[in-house]
Amino acid sequence: MNDPNEALVNAKTAADRITKTRRLNACLTPPKELRASLVQQAAMAHPSGVLYGMPVAVKDNICTLEFTTTCGSRILEGYRSPYEATAVARLKTAGALIAGKTNCDEFAMGSSTEHSAYGRAVHPHDKTRVPGGSSGGSAALVAAGVVPAALGSETGGSVRQPASFCGIVGIKPTYGRVSRYGLVAFGSSLDQIGVFGRSVHDAARVLSVISGRDARDATCEDRDPLRLPTVPESLQGFVIGVPREYFPSDLDPAVRRACDRAIRMMRDLGAAVREVSLPHTAYAVPTYYIIAPAEASSNLARYDGARYGPRFNGSSDVRALYRETRGQGFGPEVRRRILVGTYVLSSGYYDAYYRKAQQMRALIAQDFRNVFDRGVDLLFTPTTPTPAFKAGEKVTDPVAMYLSDIFTVTANLAGLPALSLPIGRIKGLPIGGQLIGQAFLEDEMLEAAYALERVVPAAGEV
Amino acid sequence: MSVSREEVIKIAQLAELQVDEERLPELAEQMSRILDYVAQLAGQTSETGKPFIPGPDALRFRADEVKPAALAFGPDTFAPEFRDGFFLVPKLGQFGDPGEPE
Numbered sequence: 050m051n052d053p054n055e056a057l058v059n060a061k062t063a064a065d066r067i068t069k070t071r072r073l074n075a076c077l078t079p080p081k082e083l084r085a086s087l088v089q090q091a092a093m094a095h096p097s098g099v100l101y102g103m104p105v106a107v108k109d110n111i112c113t114l115e116f117t118t119t120c121g122s123r124i125l126e127g128y129r130s131p132y133e134a135t136a137v138a139r140l141k142t143a144g145a146l147i148a149g150k151t152n153c154d155e156f157a158m159g160s161s162t163e164h165s166a167y168g169r170a171v172h173p174h175d176k177t178r179v180p181g182g183s184s185g186g187s188a189a190l191v192a193a194g195v196v197p198a199a200l201g202s203e204t205g206g207s208v209r210q211p212a213s214f215c216g217i218v219g220i221k222p223t224y225g226r227v228s229r230y231g232l233v234a235f236g237s238s239l240d241q242i243g244v245f246g247r248s249v250h251d252a253a254r255v256l257s258v259i260s261g262r263d264a265r266d267a268t269c270e271d272r273d274p275l276r277l278p279t280v281p282e283s284l285q286g287f288v289i290g291v292p293r294e295y296f297p298s299d300l301d302p303a304v305r306r307a308c309d310r311a312i313r314m315m316r317d318l319g320a321a322v323r324e325v326s327l328p329h330t331a332y333a334v335p336t337y338y339i340i341a342p343a344e345a346s347s348n349l350a351r352y353d354g355a356r357y358g359p360r361f362n363g364s365s366d367v368r369a370l371y372r373e374t375r376g377q378g379f380g381p382e383v384r385r386r387i388l389v390g391t392y393v394l395s396s397g398y399y400d401a402y403y404r405k406a407q408q409m410r411a412l413i414a415q416d417f418r419n420v421f422d423r424g425v426d427l428l429f430t431p432t433t434p435t436p437a438f439k440a441g442e443k444v445t446d447p448v449a450m451y452l453s454d455i456f457t458v459t460a461n462l463a464g465l466p467a468l469s470l471p472i473g474r475i476k477g478l479p480i481g482g483q484l485i486g487q488a489f490l491e492d493e494m495l496e497a498a499y500a501l502e503r504v505v506p507a508a509g510e511v
Numbered sequence: 512m513s514v515s516r517e518e519v520i521k522i523a524q525l526a527e528l529q530v531d532e533e534r535l536p537e538l539a540e541q542m543s544r545i546l547d548y549v550a551q552l553a554g555q556t557s558e559t560g561k562p563f564i565p566g567p568d569a570l571r572f573r574a575d576e577v578k579p580a581a582l583a584f585g586p587d588t589f590a591p592e593f594r595d596g597f598f599l600v601p602k603l604g605q606f607g608d609p610g611e612p613e
Contacts, residue, residue, distance in 0.1 A: 114583055128589060129584075129588065129589060130589075131582035131583050131584050131585070131586075131588070131589065132581060132582055132583065224565040224566060225565070225566050225567060238564070238565055238566075239565075264573070267567075267571060267573075268565075268566040268567065270566075270567055271567070271571070329555075332551065332552055332555060335548060335549040335550075335551050335552055336549075336552065338545065338548070338549050339549050339552070346526060350527075353527070354591060354600075355590075355591070355598050355600045356586070356589075356590055356591075356598055357589055357590070357591075358589075358591070359591065360591045360592075364601050365601060365604070366601055366602065366603065366604035367600045367601050367602065367603045367604070368527065368603070368604065369601070369604075370600060370601055371527040372527050372528060372529040373529050375526075375527055375528045375529065376528050376529025376530065376531075377529070379528070384528060384530070384538075385538070385541060385542070385545075387526050387528060388519065388522050388523060388526060388528065388538065388542060389542060389545055389546070391522050391525050391526040392514075392518075392522050392542065392546070393546075393549075395522065395525060401553070402546075402549065402550075402552075404562070405552045405553065405555075405556055406549075406552060407562030407563065408556035408557070408560035408561070408562060409552050409555060409556050410562065410563040411560060411561055411562055411563035412556065412560070413563075414563045447541055447544070447545060448544055448545060448548050451548075462563070463563075463565075464565035464566070
């Protein structure tokens with residue numbers, strides 16, 4: 050049994066730290082409201098829970114009863130969900146404290162947390178840079194030491210990319226490992242709730258609690274919760290594949306050096322390392338940017354000023370209500386993606402775009418199967434092509450922004466588990482390395498991450 | 512692939528999305544760039560290729576029965592206008608083309 054006062058102490062500490070780090074604009078919940086809720090939650094948390102007293106921040110596209118759920122959008126300003134996500138309910142049952150809602154790109158569409166209606170989130174180590182996105186607020190809070198863990202969501206890398214930029218661990222589970230009930234839908238065939246942690250163990254503990262079957266989500270597999278592996282002494286017996294397509298000639302030299310060092314260390318730990326090929330990797334980003342906007346244009350049709358959130362004029366006619374509410378309630382990136390998604394699904398273009406993208410997605414998934422079928426256990430790659438970029442650098446160039454997801458979108462398209470962990474720094478900016486595992490073999494991926502984490506100088510310059 | 516101003520207007524109408532007149536050229540340019548970028552898939556797949564669908568091999572169906580919604584509070588709390596069990600919206604004007612964006 051845990052110390053019954055621990056939750057209250059942790060609640061007050063988390064509330065103090067969130068107040069002190071307001072400059073990050075990472076938490077959307079007002080400090081007073083957050084403090085009151087945390088104290089109340091601490092009083093109700095059960096000391097026998099495996100996460101008793103652990104403050105866990107939650108991305109603002111995951112439904113909670115304690116706080117508003119705005120998805121970083123004006124169209125849901127002030128919205129309170131009448132139910133909570135399965136992942137959130139499981140955290141509370143395990144004794145965790147929901148430590149506020151975190152800033153994100155609107156409806157999780159973005160890679161920098163600059164596309165939030167509530168202002169951009171700031172990188173915790175360099176205020177001129179972005180924390181990544183779309184779950185940038187969650188990543189910034191964990192990296193700043195405000196909370197030990199946070200929930201984010203992944204559609205194309207929105208946990209791993211900010212984890213890499215902020216120097217923490219980010220895990221995207223297999224599609225179907227964690228219930229999506231209460232995760233606001235963006236791209237339903239891609240979306241997954243993911244986890245941030247200061248360490249592999251912190252993130253894995255939270256993932257274990259939120260995973261497992263859920264009758265409320267038909268895409269959630271009928272499996273037991275993830276069992277945590279032990280920390281291995283070595284990587285003897287592991288075969289690590291290094292896909293050549295993830296190390297292009299224009300890769301940032303510091304990222305390459307950090308990855309080379311991590312690969313050497315895995316070899317020193319006893320792993321066999323093989324170069325492999327995933328030949329359709331170059332088509333992953335264009336595939337993603339057809340499928341995700343297409344699904345988004347359908348999922349976001351429900352925001353029309355009739356059922357949720359505020360209305361924006363348009364009182365003369367119901368269609369004017371829809372058009373004006375959506376036109377004014379959605380920000381520029383969401384509007385752009387809805388238009389692109391509507392375009393690729395429209396009559397005459399469906400075969401040219403959407404069907405092609407679905408076929409390419411199958412080829413990308415087959416690439417992974419081919420490699421795993423030849424005895425490779427895990428893949429190791431950089432998480433991002435560069436460290437965190439400057440705020441404003443890519444915000445007006447959508448395609449440049451999309452390319453920052455180039456090493457992460459493949460795991461979403463193939464439905465595979467993947468994680469990012471810090472493997473070094475360049476001029477103080479963190480660099481992340483990515484492990485991609487086989488479907489539902491998160492335990493193997495976590496074993497390798499535990500081993501690498503123990504030896505890699507994550508805070509050291511490369 | 513070049514998207515015209517008229518195509519943006521047509522797509523915006525399909526998406527029930529108001530687009531300001533002055534933003535149309537920028538949107539047309541950005542959509543053209545995005546569609547040019549994703550068009551690189553052309554010719555890279557076979558016509559008979561099967562799509563990839565993630566998730567369980569067989570969907571589990573629930574019994575088709577009405578159960579009370581487990582909501583902490585009702586839609587009168589979060590809907591813009593709600594009365595007597597109904598969401599209130601303005602009347603539907605006409606089914607015709609809603610016309611150019613304002």
